[in-house]
Amino acid sequence: MAGDGVEVAKLEEKELKLCEDQVSHLALDIGGDQGDEAPAGDKHIVKATGGGAFKFSDLFKEKLGIILDKVDEMSSLVAGANFLLKAVHHEAFTYMDGVKDYVQIDHKDLYPYLLVNVGSGVSMIKVDGDNEFERVSGTSVGGGTFWGLGKLLTKCKSFDELLELSHQGNNRVIDMLVGDIYGGTGYSKIGLTSTTIASSFGKAVSQNKELEDYRTEDVARSLLRMISNNIGQIAYLNALRFGLKRIFFGGFFIRGHEYTMDTISVAVHFWSNGEAKALFLHHEGFLGALGAFMSYEKQGCTDIAHQFMEEHSSVAKSPFCTSDRLESSTHTDVKDNGCIECRVQVRN
Amino acid sequence: MAGDGVEVAKLEEKELKLCEDQVSHLALDIGGDQGDEAPAGDKHIVKATGGGAFKFSDLFKEKLGIILDKVDEMSSLVAGANFLLKAVHHEAFTYMDGVKDYVQIDHKDLYPYLLVNVGSGVSMIKVDGDNEFERVSGTSVGGGTFWGLGKLLTKCKSFDELLELSHQGNNRVIDMLVGDIYGGTGYSKIGLTSTTIASSFGKAVSQNKELEDYRTEDVARSLLRMISNNIGQIAYLNALRFGLKRIFFGGFFIRGHEYTMDTISVAVHFWSNGEAKALFLHHEGFLGALGAFMSYEKQGCTDIAHQFMEEHSSVAKSPFCTSDRLESSTHTDVKDNGCIECRVQVRN
Numbered sequence: 001m002a003g004d005g006v007e008v009a010k011l012e013e014k015e016l017k018l019c020e021d022q023v024s025h026l027a028l029d030i031g032g033d034q035g036d037e038a039p040a041g042d043k044h045i046v047k048a049t050g051g052g053a054f055k056f057s058d059l060f061k062e063k064l065g066i067i068l069d070k071v072d073e074m075s076s077l078v079a080g081a082n083f084l085l086k087a088v089h090h091e092a093f094t095y096m097d098g099v100k101d102y103v104q105i106d107h108k109d110l111y112p113y114l115l116v117n118v119g120s121g122v123s124m125i126k127v128d129g130d131n132e133f134e135r136v137s138g139t140s141v142g143g144g145t146f147w148g149l150g151k152l153l154t155k156c157k158s159f160d161e162l163l164e165l166s167h168q169g170n171n172r173v174i175d176m177l178v179g180d181i182y183g184g185t186g187y188s189k190i191g192l193t194s195t196t197i198a199s200s201f202g203k204a205v206s207q208n209k210e211l212e213d214y215r216t217e218d219v220a221r222s223l224l225r226m227i228s229n230n231i232g233q234i235a236y237l238n239a240l241r242f243g244l245k246r247i248f249f250g251g252f253f254i255r256g257h258e259y260t261m262d263t264i265s266v267a268v269h270f271w272s273n274g275e276a277k278a279l280f281l282h283h284e285g286f287l288g289a290l291g292a293f294m295s296y297e298k299q300g301c302t303d304i305a306h307q308f309m310e311e312h313s314s315v316a317k318s319p320f321c322t323s324d325r326l327e328s329s330t331h332t333d334v335k336d337n338g339c340i341e342c343r344v345q346v347r348n
Numbered sequence: 349m350a351g352d353g354v355e356v357a358k359l360e361e362k363e364l365k366l367c368e369d370q371v372s373h374l375a376l377d378i379g380g381d382q383g384d385e386a387p388a389g390d391k392h393i394v395k396a397t398g399g400g401a402f403k404f405s406d407l408f409k410e411k412l413g414i415i416l417d418k419v420d421e422m423s424s425l426v427a428g429a430n431f432l433l434k435a436v437h438h439e440a441f442t443y444m445d446g447v448k449d450y451v452q453i454d455h456k457d458l459y460p461y462l463l464v465n466v467g468s469g470v471s472m473i474k475v476d477g478d479n480e481f482e483r484v485s486g487t488s489v490g491g492g493t494f495w496g497l498g499k500l501l502t503k504c505k506s507f508d509e510l511l512e513l514s515h516q517g518n519n520r521v522i523d524m525l526v527g528d529i530y531g532g533t534g535y536s537k538i539g540l541t542s543t544t545i546a547s548s549f550g551k552a553v554s555q556n557k558e559l560e561d562y563r564t565e566d567v568a569r570s571l572l573r574m575i576s577n578n579i580g581q582i583a584y585l586n587a588l589r590f591g592l593k594r595i596f597f598g599g600f601f602i603r604g605h606e607y608t609m610d611t612i613s614v615a616v617h618f619w620s621n622g623e624a625k626a627l628f629l630h631h632e633g634f635l636g637a638l639g640a641f642m643s644y645e646k647q648g649c650t651d652i653a654h655q656f657m658e659e660h661s662s663v664a665k666s667p668f669c670t671s672d673r674l675e676s677s678t679h680t681d682v683k684d685n686g687c688i689e690c691r692v693q694v695r696n
Binding site: 005008051052054055071081105119120121135137139141143144145147148149151152153174175176180181182187189190196198199200201202204205208210211214219226230231233234237238240252271301328329 | 418574
């Protein structure tokens with residue numbers, strides 16, 4: 001791969017199955033770019049990672065004649081995160097109470113940290129250095145839960161639609177708050193204010209209502225709150241467990257959604273008594289793709305990797321330029337569900 | 349309170365509002381028992397704990413002329429748990445793979461331990477001694493979430509109906525397993541077998557089905573699995589955090605349901621790599637009630653408390669006798685949602 005660079009794409013499982021045209025088109029791009037440079041016989045080999053790289057390996061081969069060169073998911077995520085945190089000026093930021101603050105990362109003080117990748121499920125990876133990491137935890141309550149349960153409860157047609165619904169909702173309609181039980185003073189003796197959620201969806205128990213009687217917006221909001229809170233809590237407990245000061249949240253679940261980031265931030269703040277902060281990544285959904293690309297360097301394909309990194313670093317001072325190059329992909333309707341991450345596009 | 353003893357009751361919030369007759373009947377019992385012994389003016393004072401003791405305090409006073417002497421919920425739970433663990437021969441047990449094993453507790457080696465009370469929400473309390481404790485954590489994803497979400501998803505009419513549905517279900521229909529993504533070998537490199545749940549409800553994302561197309565049994569099963577797993581994981585992380593070897597699970601959510609106990613046990617086993625075990629309490633739903641009763645001793649009402657304890661200890665060698673006395677209440681359709689716990693019944 002040379003010339004204009006390489007292209008990262010994340011393909012949704014549904015898209016893989018239903019949109020062979022789209023995939024074929026992508027395959028033509030892949031084949032075209034590789035045509036001149038790749039050794040004979042490697043014409044249709046593409047680096048890929050994520051569960052889908054394994055699950056759809058045969059599909060790609062049979063339908064498109066593409067061989068997926070599978071790269072381990074965890075190492076790809078870590079390599080991608082490490083690269084972004086070092087190469088991109090405005091990559092990591094905090095987000096709380098509506099305020100976004102970029103964080104400057106000292107390269108000499110990057111490790112160790114906890115990387116929390118929120119896809120269909122959640123992986124929590126302790127990163128100690130370049131290619132030094134361990135997946136220490138995770139949870140099955142992730143983006144797939146939000147979307148799956150959300151779809152069942154609201155009949156939404158997409159993840160973004162569900163997020164949009166949540167934006168308009170009020171979680172206090174369905175969640176049982178401490179104040180609902182203990183009154184306006186909450187349970188202050190144990191540090192629970194009246195607005196703390198005592199039981200997610202707890203009000204639905206005693207109200208004489210059916211699902212159809214609730215606004216889908218409120219249901220979506222409570223669901224998002226429940227799942228985001230939970231991720232924040234488990235992430236913090238693991239950071240604490242390993243003495244990790246920084247927690248970076250990545251993956252396509254967050255996708256820059258303010259309420260999600262705010263909820264995760266508040267959860268981490270709450271459980272840590274203000275000692276820890278949640279950090280988000282600008283290119284949250286592309287960690288694996290970038291990391292898979294980084295693996296070319298390990299294989300001795302240093303020219304391609306170096307070219308990309310130099311090119312990328314040289315524009316690192318202009319975060320908007322970098323963002324533009326990848327951001328147009330960030331906002332498409334793609335999900336981290338059996339995704340195939342293929343190439344990295346850095347347009348000049 | 350004297351004579352036959354005192355009565356513990358747990359009243360569901362709905363029952364409080366709708367069944368004044370029932371409550372009145374209970375109140376008559378309360379008033380009758382206290383009539384001869386209580387000082388003048390204290391005729392209708394009843395010890396009570398739990399959120400409902402606060403929330404429905406005015407209701408009891410206005411409608412029934414009963415003054416609820418509120419006892420702190422956390423201290424009641426701890427006092428009740430400590431009492432049961434010391435006084436009852438077969439109180440604590442492990443449950444895994446269908447095998448129930450009672451655990452003998454050495455009174456000199458009881459502390460510290462983690463008490464996880466699963467009601468509408470979950471409280472996790474580090475217990476260091478008699479009346480020495482700290483609520484260190486909790487989660488809003490508890491029994492109220494299971495019931496609330498379950499009611500919305502399945503239109504079930506009661507908690508027990510939802511549990512019964514789950515008994516007949518198969519979680520693999522809706523949960524996305526590691527094997528669904530990575531195939532039969534799972535993701536063994538990071539210790540995830542093919543049957544590990546990667547994403548709860550994750551399959552609902554890509555299947556072209558609506559809620560009505562799923563069996564309510566499968567939905568209930570996935571929901572129970574998700575919530576039980578989550579409780580087990582967070583409980584273990586907190587036990588680990590404070591170096592606590594024993595985790596006792598109480599509260600009305602579990603109610604001796606095998607799949608629930610098995611799931612929690614498996615979760616604790618999984619996350620601790622087999623080092624920790626989940627322990628369950630036979631009188632799981634009565635910790636607060638007993639603890640509230642124990643508070644009489646602190647007030648100097650030693651006769652009543654001692655009589656109860658002696659009476660109870662003398663039958664402690666016959667676990668079935670003890671169980672019979674309380675078990676008939678355990679299986680009624682009562683929930684830990686704003687409950688009022690009033691009295692302890694020990695029938696001779």
